[in-house]
Amino acid sequence: MLLGVEGAHVHYRARGTTVEAVRGVSLTVNKGERLGLVGESGCGKSSLARAMLGLEPLAAGAIHFDGQPVHGAKATLRRRLQPVFQDAGSALDPRMTVAASLREPLELHRVGTAASREAHLDELLDLVQLPREVKGRLPRTLSAGQRQRVNLARALALEPELLILDEPVSALDVSVQAQVLNLLESIARTRALTLVFISHDLDVVAHLCDSVAVMYAGLVVERGPASRVLGSPLHPYTRALCAARVKALEGTPGEPPSPAHWPPGCAFHPRCPVVVERCRKDRPALPEGEHRAACFVTDP
Amino acid sequence: MSAVEVRGLGVELDGAKLLDGLSLSIEAGALHALVGESGSGKTTAANALLRLLPEGAKVRGSALVGTVDLIALGAAALERARGRTVAMMLQEPLAALNPVLTVGAHLTETLEVHRAVTKGELRSRAVALLEEVGLPEPASRFHAYPHQLSGGQRQRVLLAAALACEPALLIADEPTTALDASMKGVVLALIRGLAERRKLAVLLISHDLWAVREVCRDVSVLYAGRLVEQGPVAQVFARPRHPYTHALLAARPAPEHRGGALEAIGGVVPGPNDVVPGCRFHPRCPRAEARCRIEVPALVDGCACHFPLGGEGRR
CATH class of the missing domain: 3.40.50.300 (P-loop containing nucleotide triphosphate hydrolases)
Known part of the structure; x- marks a missing residue:
C-alpha cells in the first residue's frame, strides 16, 4: 500500500x-x-x-x-507525491518562463547543481515531448495542450x-x-x-x-x-x-x-x-x- | 425550402478569416449540430447569425430564417428579429442570468421588451414557459433568484427565456458542457422535445461530436473556419469521409477502441492568422498529398477533401 x-x-x-x-x-x-x-x-x-x-x-x-x-x-x-491540476493556464505563473517554472521545484528542493538542473530541464522537455525552444516562452504564448505538458513536466521534475x-x-x-x-x-x-x-x-x-x-x-x-x-x-x-x-x-x-x-x-x-x-x-x-x-x- | 438556410456565411476580422463559406440548412423541428474544436469558427458562426460580432467584422453570405435574412437586416429590424426570429441559449447559466433579478423578472423583461403579450398576461405566460421547460414548482420558482437554483434548473430558465418570444431558430451554444454527466442527457432530450413540439429549428453548437449524436438529425463539422464534412448524423458517424472527422471520432477514448494508444491527431489547429495554403487540415492529415498543400478542396457530396475515406474512386 x-x-x-x-x-x-x-x-x-x-x-x-x-x-x-x-x-x-x-x-x-x-x-x-x-x-x-x-x-x-x-x-x-x-x-x-x-x-x-x-x-x-x-x-x-x-x-x-x-x-x-x-x-x-x-x-x-x-x-x-505531486499534483497536476486541470487548468494548466492558472496552475502556471503567468510571469514565469517555462524554464523558470520547471527550475523552481528543483531549486526549492535543492536538487543537483545549477548546471545539472539545466540538463535536467532539457530531459523534462524531452519527456513531455516539447521542443526545447519553449524554455524562454511565457505560458500565454503556448497552446492549452503545450501548457498541460509543461504542468506535467513540472510535476515530474522531482521524480x-x-x-x-x-x-x-x-x-x-x-x-x-x-x-x-x-x-x-x-x-x-x-x-x-x-x-x-x-x-x-x-x-x-x-x-x-x-x-x-x-x-x-x-x-x-x-x-x-x-x-x-x-x-x-x-x-x-x-x-x-x-x-x-x-x-x-x-x-x-x-x-x-x-x-x-x-x-x-x-x-x-x-x-x-x-x-x-x-x-x-x-x-x-x-x-x-x-x-x-x-x-x-x-x-x- | 428549409426553415433555416445559411448560404456562404463568412466572417473576416482584421484581415483574418474566422469563418469561410459556411452553408447549412435546418428543417423546422430538427436539430443541426455544428461541431468543431477551439478555433473552428463555430462560435463566430453563432455570433454572425445573431449579429453580435465586433465592429469592423466583415460578414458575407446570407442566413434566411423563413423570409428574413438575418445578415441583411437593418438596426430596427434586427432589434425585432432578435428573440422573435432567432434566439440564443448561452453556455454558462450563472453568468448569463442576472444575479439580482428573480427568475420571473428575466422572463417578464424579455416578454415586455418584445411586447409579446399584454401586461396582464406577463406572469401567467412566464409561469407557463417555466412549466414547459420542466422547472419543478414553476409558480413558486418565479420568485426565486438564480443562486437559489441548481445548475440544471438555471439551464431550464435560460431555455425558457430564449423561447419566450417564440423564435423560429434557437442557437444553443454548448448547452450541456457545464452540466454533470447525469444531467446532460436530460437537457438534450428537453431541447429535442421542445424543438419537435414547437417546430423550432435548433443549431446546436458543440465541441463534442459524440455528445450530440443522438439528438441531431444533421451535423456540420468545422475545422479552422471551414466546413469539412456535412450530412445526416447517422451517416457521418458510421462512415466519416473526411480524415479530420474520422480522426476526431478515433481520438476519443471509447470502449470500442480499448487498449493501446489513442489515435491522436498530431499538431494543433491553426489560428486565424496562420497561413495554411490548400486544405487547412493538410499539415495534420495522414492522407495528405501534394495537391492538398496547394488546392482548397470544395465541398462535394458533403465532404471537402481531395482524398476522402471510402472515396478512392475519386482520386
Whole structure:
C-alpha cells in the first residue's frame, strides 16, 4: 500500500455553517495502481485529492503515504507525491518562463547543481515531448495542450512516485486530449508511477485506469477493478452514469445534491430507481471485497 | 425550402478569416449540430447569425430564417428579429442570468421588451414557459433568484427565456458542457422535445461530436473556419469521409477502441492568422498529398477533401 486514506472527513466553514465535502472516505492505493476517482461536481473528489496532497486539513481521519501522515509531512516526503491540476493556464505563473517554472521545484528542493538542473530541464522537455525552444516562452504564448505538458513536466521534475491529477485533460480539445493521454500513459508505464486520476469522464478513466472509486455526496459508493465497476456496475448511481455513457439521452432524474444539504440515509435515495424504505434513514456502508458498493438493494 | 438556410456565411476580422463559406440548412423541428474544436469558427458562426460580432467584422453570405435574412437586416429590424426570429441559449447559466433579478423578472423583461403579450398576461405566460421547460414548482420558482437554483434548473430558465418570444431558430451554444454527466442527457432530450413540439429549428453548437449524436438529425463539422464534412448524423458517424472527422471520432477514448494508444491527431489547429495554403487540415492529415498543400478542396457530396475515406474512386 502506497497511499492509505482512513475515515477522511474534509469540512469547510461558510457563512457560519459547516459544509461536509468529504464525509468519511477510506481507500487504499497500491504501488503502481492507477486509480480513477469519478463523480459529479460537488461530490468531494477534488477536496479528497487536495487532502491526499496534505493541502486540505482533515476534520477527522488520516491519510498516510508510505506509512507516514501527509499532513505536516517534511519536504522529503512531499516531493514523492505531486499534483497536476486541470487548468494548466492558472496552475502556471503567468510571469514565469517555462524554464523558470520547471527550475523552481528543483531549486526549492535543492536538487543537483545549477548546471545539472539545466540538463535536467532539457530531459523534462524531452519527456513531455516539447521542443526545447519553449524554455524562454511565457505560458500565454503556448497552446492549452503545450501548457498541460509543461504542468506535467513540472510535476515530474522531482521524480515523484505518485501523481494526483485533477481533471488534467478536461479543458483540452479531443484531438489534443488524446495526445496528452497517450503521453501520460507512456510516462506512467516507463516510470512505474502510481496515479490518482480524477475525472468526470468515464471513457477517459476506462482508458487509463485499472481501478475505480465512484464518489457521490462526499462518500465512496463503489470501488473495484475498472473493468468490473464500469463493465458491470453494482450501485444504482454507477449504473446510471454508465448508461449515460452509451446512450446520450439517458439521464438520471433529479440533480446531484448540494454539499450544504446532503439527503439523509443513502444520499442517492431521492434519485434512485430501486429505493426502499431503509435507504431514506440508514446510510449504507461500503463492504469489504474486490468489487463492492455501498447499497442496501444491490447485492454484490 | 428549409426553415433555416445559411448560404456562404463568412466572417473576416482584421484581415483574418474566422469563418469561410459556411452553408447549412435546418428543417423546422430538427436539430443541426455544428461541431468543431477551439478555433473552428463555430462560435463566430453563432455570433454572425445573431449579429453580435465586433465592429469592423466583415460578414458575407446570407442566413434566411423563413423570409428574413438575418445578415441583411437593418438596426430596427434586427432589434425585432432578435428573440422573435432567432434566439440564443448561452453556455454558462450563472453568468448569463442576472444575479439580482428573480427568475420571473428575466422572463417578464424579455416578454415586455418584445411586447409579446399584454401586461396582464406577463406572469401567467412566464409561469407557463417555466412549466414547459420542466422547472419543478414553476409558480413558486418565479420568485426565486438564480443562486437559489441548481445548475440544471438555471439551464431550464435560460431555455425558457430564449423561447419566450417564440423564435423560429434557437442557437444553443454548448448547452450541456457545464452540466454533470447525469444531467446532460436530460437537457438534450428537453431541447429535442421542445424543438419537435414547437417546430423550432435548433443549431446546436458543440465541441463534442459524440455528445450530440443522438439528438441531431444533421451535423456540420468545422475545422479552422471551414466546413469539412456535412450530412445526416447517422451517416457521418458510421462512415466519416473526411480524415479530420474520422480522426476526431478515433481520438476519443471509447470502449470500442480499448487498449493501446489513442489515435491522436498530431499538431494543433491553426489560428486565424496562420497561413495554411490548400486544405487547412493538410499539415495534420495522414492522407495528405501534394495537391492538398496547394488546392482548397470544395465541398462535394458533403465532404471537402481531395482524398476522402471510402472515396478512392475519386482520386
